[in-house]
């Protein structure tokens with residue numbers, strides 16, 4: 244099975260379904276990535292903050308897929324956005340993943356305490372050295388994304404953001420579209436919250452699909468790249484079985500109408516001392 248792709252500003256293609264790997268480690272992530280590769284996924288989403296790049300690297304080394312067939316994304320933590328730290332973080336991620344280059348390297352979260360221009364200069368350097376094929380951001384608002392586009396010499400290919408039927412972010416999505424920034428849906432299943440939605444369940448029944456398939460199909464029909472995470476072989480296989488059927492426009496519209504502006508993880512409060520941000524003095 245071939246998963247369709249979305250074109251990035253560089254001309255590269257990103258498979259529209261990727262395997263999410265947040266919050267899984269050890270044998271769980273090994274098994275999840277192995278099953279995903281066997282099921283036809285070629286796109287893996289990880290981050291230095293997920294602490295599982297080493298395990299993913301082991302699976303990739305053992306699997307018979309060629310590196311050129313894969314699309315690997317990693318992310319640099321907001322505490323590591325100073326110039327030298329970005330270079331070091333990337334080198335460490337490459338080492339753990341056992342590869343010479345990343346297809347996509349993202350700023351995991353914006354960090355208002357470190358110059359974005361400095362971070363993007365480091366990204367440009369990684370890009371010029373061939374260590375990073377595409378540069379992007381994650382969890383950036385339209386304002387932060389506009390700043391990134393303004394100061395970056397390498398194209399900002401992607402904004403990876405929380406996106407699902409309960410959190411559709413129309414203004415941010417519109418700004419991404421206007422600037423040719425591909426959208427990746429982090430937590431595309433709202434960490435299962437949206438799977439119990441009555442309308443989603445009704446549509447799933449109508450098409451004889453799972454609620455997860457309906458939610459993922461709805462996103463890919465908008466050219467949004469989805470990154471579902473699962474530890475279940477059945478779910479992993481089901482989450483990529485999206486391309487021999489489609490939603491009709493009335494059902495697509497019913498899901499469009501579910502927006503509640505309700506984030507699961509990208510809530511306004513930030514704790515600058517925590518593991519994710521870690522930028523206090």
Ligand SMILES: NC(=O)c1ccc[n+]([C@@H]2O[C@H](COP(=O)([O-])OP(=O)(O)OC[C@H]3O[C@@H](n4cnc5c(N)ncnc54)[C@H](OP(=O)(O)O)[C@@H]3O)[C@@H](O)[C@H]2O)c1
Pocket residue numbers: 262263264265266288289351381382403404428429430431432433434435438453455456470471472473474475477478479481482508
């Ligand atoms: N850039 C960022 O800051 C950021 C933030 C969040 C997420 N992400 C990326 O996006 C990925 C996905 O987000 P996420 O892991 O937070 O949440 P998610 O993919 O929205 O949801 C994961 C949950 O859904 C369940 N699930 C998966 N497929 C299912 C199915 N077919 N039916 C029923 N339940 C299903 C999983 O349980 P089972 O294991 O039982 O299937 C798991 O509990 C992450 O892993 C990460 O790669 C990035």
